[in-house]
Amino acid sequence: MDYIEGTNRDQLLLFPESLDEYISDDNPVRFIDAFAESLDLKALGFKHAVLPETGRPPYHPSVMLKLYVYGYLNRIRSSRLLEKESHRNVEAIWLTGKLMPDHKTIPNFRRDNREAIREVCRAFTRFCRELDLFGGELVAIDGSKFKAVNNKGRNFTDRKLRRAMKDIEKKIDAYLDELDENDVIEPDEHKPTAEELKEKIQRLKERMKEYKGLKKEMEETGETQISLTDPDCRSMPLAGGPRTQVGYNVQVSVDEKHKLIVDHEVTNAVTDRDLLSHMAKRAKDLLGVDELEVLADMGYYHGKEVKACLEAGITPYIPKPQ
Incomplete structure (x- = not known):
């Protein structure tokens, strides 16, 4: 009996392995690649989607978008860490075609294409709808408080x-x-x-x-x-006590069928009380349905919002405050 041995690093191969062989057929990066390639980046408004005639050649926006989405799915928020992954991570190397954008180029891409990235989120929702991944009958809406960079x-x-x-x-x-x-x-x-x-x-x-x-x-x-530091953020109460946090209220609507996110929006609303009809109508429009049922917690209960939902063909289910 002997130990399991790896390949000799100095061994020359007559037919070198291709990078594609390291990525399995069901690896999520293949979906990221296919989805990004299917998008009309010019129509979505991405900078450099049309190649400039002069100046230094830029990275193709699809390459940067793939890396950005890869970081999002793998919870890699730092631009420096994403840069490092593009050097050592075989998935990121495959996804970018061995391109290695630096930590300044990555945040510049996000900054220059904020609205276009939002449009990509909407395009993904439409894509899921075409694949019949949304049930389009029941949606749950909830909000989460995210801390801002503001003391x-x-x-x-x-x-x-x-x-x-x-x-x-x-x-x-x-x-x-x-x-x-x-x-x-x-x-x-x-x-x-x-x-x-x-x-x-x-x-x-x-x-x-x-x-x-x-x-x-x-x-x-x-x-x-x-x-003063982050002008758009607000002081908000946190659940479970009198504590507060300066941040944002991120609203998310999730479809019941496969628990996929239909829509999201970053707000500075201190509470969820006035956001039900707004988020419900957005979800209904994105799903392309005539009627929709919506679940939400007690924090969304507001007679005005319930009425607005019913008038829009949306049936809300919310526990009434005691």
Whole structure:
């Protein structure tokens, strides 16, 4: 008996193996490749779908799309990791034809083709419908909270701004009192100097000015929140307690037949209460049906939304709040 041995790395082959032999017939990357090749990238609006006459040759958008979808399916979100996979992962190498886009090219593709990628999602839904993968009778709708790149301290509501400005006023008054006390304290007592206190007061006044500007902006725009790092995100309550998170509310509708996603939308709605009819109508249109049944949790219960669904030929099933 002997150990199982591999192939000698230095062995020369008269007929070298093809890259295609490493990819099984039922490997999902073959579907990614076939689907991407079936798309009319020009009609979808992809940049460089029409080759420019001058300049440096770009990567074909289908190559970049395949790599992007591959990363999505395998939970590889980082552009640097995707670049690494294109060098070492035989599936990614097969998919791109041994092309290796760098970590700057990959995010540039996403940034330049945001709307086109959304259209690809819709095209995939239509593709699934043509293959009869959707039942088109029952859809479940739910939302998930995704954290944004925005610290809680850089998200403001009207109440939070008023509280912050009130705190600043108290601190300014306290520093002014300290300035008055400096005139009567003993020389050996350790207290902030007048210059130090004036600097602190000036910084607080500048912060107060910033807060007033934010408050004015909220009044002019009618927004209930302002986020400084990621302007579109909002502070949202999390399930199971009083905790909140600054982020997005991602809505998803899933067909009952094969549990495939019919539609998704990233929103900054703080709750799900006003989103039922919107998501249900979108799902109904994408499925191309006249009537549709929809399941949702208690958070979607709103008489106005239920009525809008019924008027659109959609029957919602939602538990009524106690």
